[in-house]
Amino acid sequence: MKLLILFASPRPRGNTAQLLEKITEVFDESVEITRFDLYGMDLKSCIACRRCQKVTDSFHCVHDDDMQEIFDAALESDLILFATPIYSFYCTPPMKIVMDRLVYGMCKYYGETMGPSLWAGKTIALLSTFGYPEEKASDLLVEGLRRYAKHNKLNFLGAYGERQRSYKEPFMNAEVEKRARAFAEKLMAYDDNLN
Template sequence: MKTLVLMASPRKKGNTFQILDKFLEEAKILEEETKTIWLYDKEIKPCIACRNCQKDHSIFGCIYKDDVEEIFNEILKSDLIILATPIYSWYSTAPLKALLDRLVYGMNKYYGEERGPSLWKEKKIAIISTCGYPVEKGFDLFEEGIKRYAKHSQLIYLGSLVEHDRGYKSVFMDEEKEKREREFARKIYKK
């Protein structure tokens, strides 16, 4: 299975990276092919809902010439998309939110004069996240949003793994978290 990780943390060694790293280590053990795109390293302009992307149902078709078409093409080559993000104000970081807005139009050709297909129909999607609030109070809105997004886009939502950060003075990564990350990878890849 080809996995594309959309990494939406601004910190290359932060908490979200630490849990993603254990997930990717397990994916490697399971001999899964993975690719990670760091969204903070990409130019991702915000969607303006111009619907130019709806004119041709076979291409991305966005008016912007930034890095999103490259990401679009990587998604089309993938079987599984992992959204890896810390939670900021009850949702993903800004680059991931901007990308999701662009993809909902560019991938789903539902909004033009003629209703078209979902170009990523039946691809799998999952979330790996970190949250400063207790998970049940900080992550739930983002997960619900992604569940609805997946249903709308005809994606297969596989679930989420989210870890709580207890604060700047605490040690984030521990053996229990590492165990959960590895178990999540095995669940996702069903091995």
């Protein structure tokens, strides 16, 4: 399986990074991982100019930045894992930039003629961390990704998130690690279905 991880936390050793580390430890050598740390990349916001729609068989954008690398990796991947903390009830800014740029660059729906979704059939999943209870923190992003998947003709494998209950105690503990590994097993089960 080719797994693309889009990591959108500004904290390289923060809660999202800790969960991601526990998840990737479960993967065996059959999983080929490509990871982008979005906060360290040059990513410009979509301006909805729709020039990407003039090229219907590949990604195209007026911005000359690092997005082409992400686009290429997304097309090569089987599974894309969006990994982000929740800030103000949604993903962090670089993740939102990538989501916007991918939906326009991958989906040729917005030009003079209706084109294809270049990444139709790919599968996405969400890993998130948050401070509020899940139903008041990640619920909007989970629903957003469900709709995102449907619009893009993607498969939504599911979401896993963990709450930081108190800054006075460590985020990672045996129960959190157990749940992270269970999510990794779900991702690996998807890999088994590919073969």
